[in-house]
Amino acid sequence: MKPPKFDYHAPRSVDEALGLLQRYGGDAKVLAGGQSLMPLLNFRLSRPAALVDLNRIPSLAYITEQDGQVRLGAMTRQRTIEFSPVVKERLPLLREATKLVGHLPIRTRGTIGGSLAHADPSAEYPAVLTALEGEVVARGPKGERVIKAKNLFRTYLTTSLEPDEILVEVRMPAMPAGAGFALEEFARRHGDFAIIGIAAMVVRDGPRCRTARLTTAGAGPVPLRLRAAEEILERDGLTDAAIEAAARRASELVSPDADIHASADYRRHLTGVLTKRALKRALGAARG
Amino acid sequence: MAEMVTVRLKVNGVAHEGRCEPRKLLVDFLREDLELTGTHIGCEHGICGACTILFNGEAARSCIMLAVQADGSEILTVEGLMQNGTLHPLQEAFREHHGLQCGFCTPGMLMTALDFLKTNPSPTEAEVREGISAVLCRCTGYQGIVNAVRAAARTLGGAAKVESGT
Numbered sequence: 358m359k360p361p362k363f364d365y366h367a368p369r370s371v372d373e374a375l376g377l378l379q380r381y382g383g384d385a386k387v388l389a390g391g392q393s394l395m396p397l398l399n400f401r402l403s404r405p406a407a408l409v410d411l412n413r414i415p416s417l418a419y420i421t422e423q424d425g426q427v428r429l430g431a432m433t434r435q436r437t438i439e440f441s442p443v444v445k446e447r448l449p450l451l452r453e454a455t456k457l458v459g460h461l462p463i464r465t466r467g468t469i470g471g472s473l474a475h476a477d478p479s480a481e482y483p484a485v486l487t488a489l490e491g492e493v494v495a496r497g498p499k500g501e502r503v504i505k506a507k508n509l510f511r512t513y514l515t516t517s518l519e520p521d522e523i524l525v526e527v528r529m530p531a532m533p534a535g536a537g538f539a540l541e542e543f544a545r546r547h548g549d550f551a552i553i554g555i556a557a558m559v560v561r562d563g564p565r566c567r568t569a570r571l572t573t574a575g576a577g578p579v580p581l582r583l584r585a586a587e588e589i590l591e592r593d594g595l596t597d598a599a600i601e602a603a604a605r606r607a608s609e610l611v612s613p614d615a616d617i618h619a620s621a622d623y624r625r626h627l628t629g630v631l632t633k634r635a636l637k638r639a640l641g642a643a644r645g
Numbered sequence: 646m647a648e649m650v651t652v653r654l655k656v657n658g659v660a661h662e663g664r665c666e667p668r669k670l671l672v673d674f675l676r677e678d679l680e681l682t683g684t685h686i687g688c689e690h691g692i693c694g695a696c697t698i699l700f701n702g703e704a705a706r707s708c709i710m711l712a713v714q715a716d717g718s719e720i721l722t723v724e725g726l727m728q729n730g731t732l733h734p735l736q737e738a739f740r741e742h743h744g745l746q747c748g749f750c751t752p753g754m755l756m757t758a759l760d761f762l763k764t765n766p767s768p769t770e771a772e773v774r775e776g777i778s779a780v781l782c783r784c785t786g787y788q789g790i791v792n793a794v795r796a797a798a799r800t801l802g803g804a805a806k807v808e809s810g811t
Contacts, residue, residue, distance in 0.1 A: 363668060395711075396709055461779050
């Protein structure tokens with residue numbers, strides 16, 4: 358047997374799942390798509406007393422649109438998001454990011470809630486949630502609370518979710534019609550986590566740039582909004598010179614760590630290169 | 646000893662029932678309990694793709710699923726591809742185009758390609774390469790595999806897309 362011993366529970370409702378989390382007092386792990394947790398169990402790097410498997414709660418998988426927001430149930434599979442007409446229409450950046458999440462047989466199981474709660478800073482979904490100023494809904498023993506993206510990610514693989522809370526819903530504001538977008542990433546092999554990724558959105562207003570969004574993946578312990586680079590574009594428009602300046606600023610804003618995959622300097626360099634690429638492509642796709 | 650759980654599922658159209666610990670991986674359940682050893686175990690942590698099966702019709706890695714999670718499900722393994730003594734068009738194409746060398750990754754390649762062609766019935770070469778990037782072939786015989794998947798796409802009814810560029 359690869360994984361360590363654990364009690365296994367497959368509750369049929371979120372309330373039942375919350376009761377189980379309370380019962381184990383922080384020693385239980387929530388199992389969503391399992392594409393990150395199961396490898397950790399197989400390596401015995403994670404040894405929870407119990408698994409609370411959300412896969413038998415069908416009410417946690419949905420995609421709806423209301424009040425200008427797209428709401429995705431936490432257990433919505435990445436493969437569902439990839440083919441969702443609502444996501445294609447309203448959140449095309451999320452759709453593009455989804456195609457870069459792992460591989461086909463990972464996306465059939467992997468979920469949006471699981472990816473965000475796992476909070477790998479190199480992953481695509483945390484960067485997109487941050488870029489689009491989305492939020493998540495956490496449910497705990499005291500009820501529900503909404504956590505904005507900027508308050509969700511604390512550090513590597515760590516969120517502000519409490520051990521007795523479950524991430525139940527993801528909300529992202531629909532992208533403005535005509536917004537240009539791109540997710541550019543560099544990975545050693547297709548489907549790997551990004552060494553650096555840049556999620557970009559630009560909203561044009563003639564020659565001006567009404568809104569610019571730039572967020573990193575892989576450039577530090579959490580996804581990082583590159584606000585000072587965004588401001589250059591919002592001030593100077595989407596000219597070649599402004600894009601060059603924003604890309605330079607982007608590489609100055611990050612202070613990435615070095616690891617076995619890449620040095621800090623290389624990551625900083627990639628941040629500039631990919632920011633420029635993402636902005637050029639986003640601009641090419643933008644209308645208005 | 647952890648509490649044992651009962652797992653009832655259909656594999657390749659045949660109903661099975663077994664009992665195991667909740668921590669038993671689905672791939673081990675298929676191979677050890679059901680003696681279906683066509684599904685291979687490679688890395689055992691969701692990287693190499695050799696253990697890919699169809700879980701309720703979709704490709705999934707059976708080394709990072711628990712057997713208990715498959716209770717009530719329908720699974721297709723490589724053993725279920727051949728029908729009435731006739732190879733599946735994908736298997737036929739792998740044979741025709743030298744899509745296997747040592748054969749270790751082949752079950753994973755076949756099951757991944759099966760789901761891939763369902764959603765993209767007439768892929769370009771680049772799309773095939775991206776699709777099968779989910780499975781590692783350590784013989785590095787990818788060219789034959791790519792050719793086989795494209796040939797199977799034609800047999801299965803998709804018209805090959807005209808590729809732009811080289």
